[in-house]
Amino acid sequence: MELSLNNRVALVTGAAQGIGKGIALALAGAGADVVVVDIETDKGQATVDAITALGRKSLFVHADISDPAMVRGMMDKVAAEFSGLDILVNNAAVEYFCSIEDMTIEQWDRTQNVDLKGIFLLIKSALPMLKTSNNAIVVNIASVHATATIPDLAAYAAAKGGIVAMTHSLCQDLGRHGIRAITVSPGFINAGMTKVWLDSQDNRQATLERVNAMHPTGRIGTPEDIGHFITFACTDLGSFINGIEMIIDGGLTTKLHH
Numbered sequence: 001m002e003l004s005l006n007n008r009v010a011l012v013t014g015a016a017q018g019i020g021k022g023i024a025l026a027l028a029g030a031g032a033d034v035v036v037v038d039i040e041t042d043k044g045q046a047t048v049d050a051i052t053a054l055g056r057k058s059l060f061v062h063a064d065i066s067d068p069a070m071v072r073g074m075m076d077k078v079a080a081e082f083s084g085l086d087i088l089v090n091n092a093a094v095e096y097f098c099s100i101e102d103m104t105i106e107q108w109d110r111t112q113n114v115d116l117k118g119i120f121l122l123i124k125s126a127l128p129m130l131k132t133s134n135n136a137i138v139v140n141i142a143s144v145h146a147t148a149t150i151p152d153l154a155a156y157a158a159a160k161g162g163i164v165a166m167t168h169s170l171c172q173d174l175g176r177h178g179i180r181a182i183t184v185s186p187g188f189i190n191a192g193m194t195k196v197w198l199d200s201q202d203n204r205q206a207t208l209e210r211v212n213a214m215h216p217t218g219r220i221g222t223p224e225d226i227g228h229f230i231t232f233a234c235t236d237l238g239s240f241i242n243g244i245e246m247i248i249d250g251g252l253t254t255k256l257h258h
């Protein structure tokens, strides 16, 4: 057994940037061919180019994961272009910082439709291909906000908590077909949503230093930190990892205020 994903095909949603891009590159670095799914075409194509530069096959598919017809069309393209599908990483998400008082019904619905229903749609349409793989895994990206959160994130926290609970059932449901299912919950990662928040701060450097100091590791996380664990979990060496919520946060959520 080895730490390799040679001859495996992976699909990563939201891989145009941020954590999803880090996951896609880590999987490709271990030998997987990778399908990049996003609504950002230019950035998605740049991820494909980076994967191709690693010597792996890659394809960008534009699809809104909350749209059942687009998801079906996307999976048809994957079936036509690749030998099958072994690894599905449900990473794409949206978040709105908004109090319940100000949140619109559209914002609530969009959050649940992308962050939660999108995962259901992806798994459902990928299932025929995953079932024919002899080492299939579904990786759902949640967040530490599933467990401990802040004001103005109720819709996002609800969706992320839903992912953790959904995966408990999924690993048993998909287990009937020999497919594993896990949740990965990142903490502060210096990319994507957290980078947008850092960039909005008056004194970005001071905020970054404060965030770094909150961590027992003394630093914020990187997309590679998430990609490396997922890569290991997908290999034969990780084949007994199932149903878990893996919190990757540098120890942040172990702390009590004192």
Ligand SMILES: NC(=O)c1ccc[n+]([C@@H]2O[C@H](COP(=O)([O-])OP(=O)(O)OC[C@H]3O[C@@H](n4cnc5c(N)ncnc54)[C@H](O)[C@@H]3O)[C@@H](O)[C@H]2O)c1
Binding pocket: 013, 014, 015, 016, 017, 018, 019, 020, 037, 038, 039, 040, 063, 064, 065, 066, 090, 091, 092, 093, 094, 114, 141, 142, 143, 144, 185, 186, 187, 188, 189, 190, 191, 192, 193, 194, 195
């Ligand atoms: N950045 C962090 O600190 C952090 C922490 C915890 C969890 N997460 C989770 O990690 C994942 C990635 O977050 P990120 O910070 O890299 O965010 P990001 O906004 O940089 O990336 C999300 C990607 O998803 C795509 N996307 C959004 N809606 C889509 C849709 N309907 N269909 C297809 N693609 C869509 C976006 O275009 C974007 O490329 C998310 O699930 C997020 O909740 C991030």
